[in-house]
Amino acid sequence: MAVIGPGRQLFAGVVLLVLLEVCSWPGARAQQSSVPDVIETKADLGGALFADRNLSFSRRQNCVSCHSPELAFTDPRQLGAVQGAVSRGNDGRALGDRNAPTLGYASLTPPFHFNSAGQPVGGMFHDGRAADLPVQAGAPLINPVEMGMPDRASVVARLRENPSYLAAFTRLFGPSALDDEDTAFAAFGKALAAFESSQTFAPFDSKYDRALRGEAVLSDEEEAGRALFFDSQRSSCSRCHARLSEDKNRETFSNARYFNLGVPENTNVRGLNGKAGTVDHGLMQNPAAATQSSAGKFKVPTLRNVAITGPYMHNGVFQELRTAILFHDRFNGGAQQEARNPETGQPWAGPEVAANVETALLTSPPLGEAEIKALIAFLSTLTDQRYEHLVSVP
Numbered sequence: 001m002a003v004i005g006p007g008r009q010l011f012a013g014v015v016l017l018v019l020l021e022v023c024s025w026p027g028a029r030a031q032q033s034s035v036p037d038v039i040e041t042k043a044d045l046g047g048a049l050f051a052d053r054n055l056s057f058s059r060r061q062n063c064v065s066c067h068s069p070e071l072a073f074t075d076p077r078q079l080g081a082v083q084g085a086v087s088r089g090n091d092g093r094a095l096g097d098r099n100a101p102t103l104g105y106a107s108l109t110p111p112f113h114f115n116s117a118g119q120p121v122g123g124m125f126h127d128g129r130a131a132d133l134p135v136q137a138g139a140p141l142i143n144p145v146e147m148g149m150p151d152r153a154s155v156v157a158r159l160r161e162n163p164s165y166l167a168a169f170t171r172l173f174g175p176s177a178l179d180d181e182d183t184a185f186a187a188f189g190k191a192l193a194a195f196e197s198s199q200t201f202a203p204f205d206s207k208y209d210r211a212l213r214g215e216a217v218l219s220d221e222e223e224a225g226r227a228l229f230f231d232s233q234r235s236s237c238s239r240c241h242a243r244l245s246e247d248k249n250r251e252t253f254s255n256a257r258y259f260n261l262g263v264p265e266n267t268n269v270r271g272l273n274g275k276a277g278t279v280d281h282g283l284m285q286n287p288a289a290a291t292q293s294s295a296g297k298f299k300v301p302t303l304r305n306v307a308i309t310g311p312y313m314h315n316g317v318f319q320e321l322r323t324a325i326l327f328h329d330r331f332n333g334g335a336q337q338e339a340r341n342p343e344t345g346q347p348w349a350g351p352e353v354a355a356n357v358e359t360a361l362l363t364s365p366p367l368g369e370a371e372i373k374a375l376i377a378f379l380s381t382l383t384d385q386r387y388e389h390l391v392s393v394p
């Protein structure tokens with residue numbers, strides 16, 4: 001904490017006024033934050049902002065609440081009623097409608113664009129509606145079911161409360177950085193993006209990466225799963241969950257394209273979050289791709305750290321990794337075709353959006369039980385080293 005000397009009394013008075021004002025908001029009491037006095041780099045500033053609860057209306061929620069570094073930057077609060085499928089907002093009540101994705105390796109997702117074949121690629125959120133990390137960062141602050149700030153001006157006021165931020169924004173982004181909402185949000189986004197692009201988010205130190213570098217050896221089962229995963233004659237996986245053309249030492253396990261897998265509605269969540277009867281149209285809700293051909297499509301997620309980031313799919317409708325794999329396999333006309341969702345004991349529920357369900361790229365020889373086990377063993381090797389103790393291979 002900065003020591004307040006005589007020359008800073010006026011400043012202290014202003015801080016006190018600000019504190020009195022915010023304390024009159026319901027539930028809002030200024031939080032002791034762990035922001036260092038001096039912030040050296042944009043990434044450090046982003047790190048401080050990522051952890052600062054004062055940027056939510058109630059001062060109870062930060063980015064970490066839903067993107068914890070302890071769990072590959074997903075939401076660790078396994079909320080009983082919704083089984084961890086969606087997140088609670090800063091008021092402790094509001095429930096979202098989509099699963100908080102990992103932020104691990106997100107910096108390697110290209111900005112939203114159309115490729116040479118006219119297909120949408122990249123972007124942030126399950127529907128790519130934020131072009132890139134800097135644009136994305138401002139959204140949760142003013143999302144009513146997330147950090148819940150009333151508007152951008154109130155966010156800037158919260159930033160200006162903190163002398164360390166005032167100094168850091170000014171030094172790193174210029175003297176007028178916090179003067180107006182546009183410059184402040186642009187700087188905020190760049191700082192967050194710098195932090196999210198740091199090595200902490202993309203260490204490339206999983207067993208898979210170590211094996212590529214000759215520092216580890218995959219078990220027979222893991223190796224069988226790896227070979228199956230990358231063999232597009234025997235499985236579909238690498239048609240979507242691989243970039244292939246990129247540096248193979250920096251594989252992201254997603255081509256960042258958009259597909260409708262026919263994922264069923266999460267009726268449990270919709271019964272609790274007040275959105276019963278609504279439809280999530282995915283990519284069609286992205287203003288840059290708002291056509292019928294986008295209906296029901298969601299971004300191909302990375303499979304890095306997937307063994308510890310359940311529940312799965314954009315709405316968290318499946319608890320187990322095995323279920324997510326069986327769900328893909330239901331297209332393949334083999335033994336699994338008649339199979340039921342092992343989590344409900346019922347036949348697979350129909351798609352939330354029936355249009356555009358992808359079949360061509362998903363079709364492959366059906367997977368047998370040993371192959372499914374091998375795929376799970378392989379996917380578990382995509383866990384960053386610091387989370388390896390969290391993996392429980394059945």
Ligand code: HEC
Nearest residue numbers: 062063066087088089098099100106124125126137140146
């Ligand atoms: C209440 C929970 C919650 C909070 C708080 C929250 N997020 Fe998220 N985050 C989500 C959810 C849910 C999504 C997916 C939303 C969607 O696709 O519409 C998401 C998506 C993202 C994505 C997109 C990742 C990708 O690969 O598409 C990024 C980046 C992100 N959040 C960063 C942040 C940052 C930075 C903060 C703090 C300023 C933050 N989040 C605060 C729940 C949260």
Ligand code: HEC
Nearest residue numbers: 236237239240259263298299300301312313314324361362
């Ligand atoms: C046609 C492209 C495509 C193919 C082929 C494909 N997937 Fe997917 N996969 C997706 C998309 C898109 C999602 C997200 C769907 C959603 O949330 O609505 C997904 C989701 C997943 C998930 C859940 C991840 C999470 O974080 O929620 C897993 C696990 C997965 N896929 C594994 C596989 C495996 C293993 C294979 C091969 C057997 C495979 N996929 C083949 C497109 C594909």
